[in-house]
Ligand code: NAP
């Protein structure tokens with residue numbers, strides 16, 4: 207047996223926010239609502255947050271300028287608003303970018319953290335955060351990470367602290383109805399990647415395996431909806447959101463591995479969506495692990511395929527390619543650069559089968575070579 211930690215209260219179902227408004231009541235007097243420019247206004251989530259706060263007699267300020275792949279400058283701007291408005295808690299509503307921005311604000315607003323040393327300065331307090339996911343992918347609503355672009359290393363870095371676990375996550379699958387087919391697929395691939403990486407991570411345990419396999423099975427059950435981009439069936443959209451959050455509980459305990467480290471370069475340099483970046487790399491990474499497992503006798507790839515209901519990695523590739531469509535092509539120089547950057551990341555040591563530079567080059571070339 208090993209440890210498993212998940213302090214976030216999860217409240218799910220239609221109308222979860224308004225029906226459970228008192229759960230926000232104890233978090234503070236004035237919220238900073240953190241969200242993106244438009245989607246939360248259209249999918250009803252922002253209105254629901256405001257209704258819930260008003261029902262509790264709580265006031266709020268609004269930061270609605272979160273951009274995809276949040277930057278350090280962006281989170282400092284939002285934290286400045288939190289300070290100016292004397293907000294004492296955060297409600298983050300949107301995809302991973304909004305939730306990560308909200309969590310970073312929770313730390314920056316009440317500690318003396320500098321932009322330059324943001325990822326290396328310890329902090330001992332944070333504002334309470336409530337999270338409302340409107341994509342079904344990152345699981346940020348149940349993790350202790352806020353992942354930001356970090357120009358100093360030309361990649362993404364994570365602000366990580368148990369203080370950043372949201373106190374409460376509201377899961378209402380109606381919000382994801384408005385996702386485009388592309389974002390639906392990309393975020394589902396991110397969730398799948400979290401489950402797979404959790405199983406292939408050095409910190410995998412019986413607890414995380416059980417959750418990861420359940421998340422992987424749920425992904426497989428939603429494949430036809432993902433292919434069509436239609437999630438009209440409430441049971442399907444609830445399953446996608448359930449899987450994403452469950453897979454978030456996995457990485458809260460295991461962290462992510464080399465796939466995420468490589469994927470960060472695809473996003474940082476080529477602006478490929480985070481989930482798509484992972485999806486592009488997963489098949490080749492699984493092949494690398496399978497090759498190593500032939501020597502060690504382990505069979506984690508077989509366990510992952512079994513949870514997917516698939517017989518082989520060839521079948522896996524066909525399914526993932528069907529979701530991804532045409533792949534981006536990278537030059538040898540790009541591949542060399544990205545492998546070099548990923549090799550520096552802590553994700554490498556966190557991979558149960560540890561790839562070396564040649565392995566990373568092979569994964570990138572197989573996934574994206576010209
Ligand atoms: P995102 O960057 O949050 O959002 C992508 C796009 O989807 C935005 O244009 C957003 O619009 C739109 N959108 C969000 N919800 C929508 C909805 N219901 N209907 C229509 N459009 C919607 O995408 P994401 O994949 O959820 O998050 C990716 C980020 O999360 C990356 O920065 C990644 O590094 C991070 N991440 C964090 C963790 C963690 O544990 N903290 C784990 C994995 C990934 P608006 O801008 O208008 O809202």
Ligand code: ZN
Nearest residue numbers: 344396400480
């Ligand atoms: Zn991810």
